[in-house]
Amino acid sequence: MLEIYKRMLKERFNICDEVIKMSQKALDDISDIIKEIDEIKEYNQSKVLYAMQQERLSDAHFTNTTGYGYGDIGRDTLDRVYSRVFCCEDSLVRPHIVSGTHAITLALSGNLRPNETLLSITGKPYDTLLQVIGIEGENNGSLKEFGIKYKQIELLENGKIDINSVVDAIKNDESIKMVTIQRSTGYGWRPALQIDDIKEAILAVKAIKEDIICFVDNCYGEFIDILEPTEVGADIIAGSLIKNIGGGIAPTGGYVCGKKKYVEQAAYRLTAPGLGKECGSTFGVIRHIFQGLFLAPHITSEALKSSIFCSRLMEIAGFEVSPKYNEKRSDIIQAIKFNNEKDLINFCKGIQKGSPVDSFVECEPWDMPGYTDQVIMAAGAFIQGSSIELSADAPIRPPYIAYLQGGLTFEHAKIGIMIGLSNVLNNK
Known part of the structure; x- marks a missing residue:
């Protein structure tokens, strides 16, 4: 020095x-x-460079739409670029998503229905999700208020997923519709889950019941490894643009990526059933989101x-x-x-x-x-x-x-x- x-x-x-x-x-x-x-x-x-080149990204995509935002070519191209980066079928990338918690909420509430169960296999979720699920708070608008049940399985002492307990839980409860995995430490004292850990858990879940939705909270995890959760079996993931993937340039926003049918359901929660991804003006921030990516x-x-x-x-x-x-x-x-x-x-x-x-x-x-x-x-x-x-x-x-x-x-x-x-x- x-x-x-x-x-x-x-x-x-x-x-x-x-x-x-x-x-x-x-x-x-x-x-x-x-x-x-x-x-x-x-x-x-x-990976990012190739995705942008394949979608023929141009300054024509740095649009500034208003009103309904129909036909926003920048917004729609951004979704396709994200889908290439995450190697998945579809993506919802919007400045209207205010945080990672909001993106996760869209993925959960869009794909869960009354009397179905959400199973967390990484213990207690991050603090801001407790009121979303209905574990804490007054339950106004929570999953619990809409009749969605919740269970959780604690991590093993070494911080790994308790695969045996996960398998038992799914075998004994037909109402389990979605398994949620928190990749990051959050406000815990444990190592973040490796991509291999996530892959192992998803394979175990799918071996028992193929149609269970495997969701991964990907906040803080993008680009840490050469693979993303959607490349090892995750059906749907979500995150925030003011974390890793926004590159310090995106002024706001979040994403939901994965299989088309699950992303579509999340989009119906963001806007309205029947509207989904087809509308939503982008206020001139699309260039920042592309550049941040x-x-x-x-x-x-x-x-x-x-x-x-x-x-x-x-x-x-x-x-x-x-x-x-x-x-x-x-x-x-x-x-x-x-x-x-x-x-x-x-x-x-x-x-x-x-x-x-x-x-x-x-x-x-x-x-x-x-x-x-x-x-x-x-x-x-x-x-x-x-x-x-x-x-x-x-x-x-x-x-x-x-x-x-x-x-x-x-x-x-x-x-x-x-x-x-x-x-x-x-x-x-």
């Missing part, structure tokens, strides 16, 4: 000497892993490198982390266990201080819509709430785990993470 750069880190960002020294060791330790990430990035970049393999690799750096740095500093820097990953999330509220909050505040936007703001825990615990969110981002930009958030509950993700550039993320750690150590 250049001496002039070290002085800058100390003088401008208040990063202590101890953290600078630890960061250099962390960089040395992860150097070989970064090379592997670059190989995956190149493969996925070629093109950049996504590179941006995702930057975020992944950032999480690995964070894992090693925080481990050197004495904190427990999941996953460890040298473990195979399937999402961009890095969990750090602080075991006390003060250090957790100071780390998140440090990430906020290291942001390019709103670095002067002090983030605080607050009652956030969709969450039952107070949540602190550090997200000084160009796109509000973007998880592909450097951010850290945490529910304020024991054992006080921070979840870091994102980084449009590895160089910025390193600085932000170093500031986060320094803010913990300087406030001991």
Whole structure:
């Protein structure tokens, strides 16, 4: 590290000497892993490039429709490009989908009917889905209110899917219509599910009952591997454009991809039965979504490198982390266990201080819509709430785990993470 750069880190960002020294060791330790990430990035970049070329993408597709949006060639071409990228029959990619939770809700509510059962085989879903399903909250508009039942199977102690219990559950309950798999860690303390894990579970489900819908929550997982869940048997997947696949450019939106009949049902929930994908103006954001997709393999690799750096740095500093820097990953999330509220909050505040936007703001825990615990969110981002930009958030509950993700550039993320750690150590 250049001496002039070290002085800058100390003088401008208040990063202590101890953290600078630890960061250099962390960089040395992860150097070989970064090379592997670059190989995956190149493969996925070629996949996206080919999809756009095959659909003859042109500036004529960067449309700005209004009203009903009938015949929006940009919107329809975007769907086809996504279908090629995910190797599936159909896709629904829209700026009208406000979040990953919204995209998942469309997939679930569009394809489940009263008296059918949704079976989660990865334990309790992410916090914002609890009210969607009807596990918590007042059940206004939840699946439960519409007579859709819910069951869950916990993961094994090693974080793998309990295949035997899944098979037993399906054999003993004919009402199970959909199996849902959460690929990412979410607000848990477990490794993200590998593509091979997902494939094994889907094969086991289909061997028992072919017509059970296998749904995968793909948030934070796009372009981490050379395969996506739809390439190993998933019937339908969903995610957010302000995470990996938006490349830090898409200003909003989400996607649902998979088999045509299931995507169509999700589209009927987004608009109305009979309308589906045929309408919905795109407000001039289609170019941003296309460009974000093109950049996504590179941006995702930057975020992944950032999480690995964070894992090693925080481990050197004495904190427990999941996953460890040298473990195979399937999402961009890095969990750090602080075991006390003060250090957790100071780390998140440090990430906020290291942001390019709103670095002067002090983030605080607050009652956030969709969450039952107070949540602190550090997200000084160009796109509000973007998880592909450097951010850290945490529910304020024991054992006080921070979840870091994102980084449009590895160089910025390193600085932000170093500031986060320094803010913990300087406030001991």
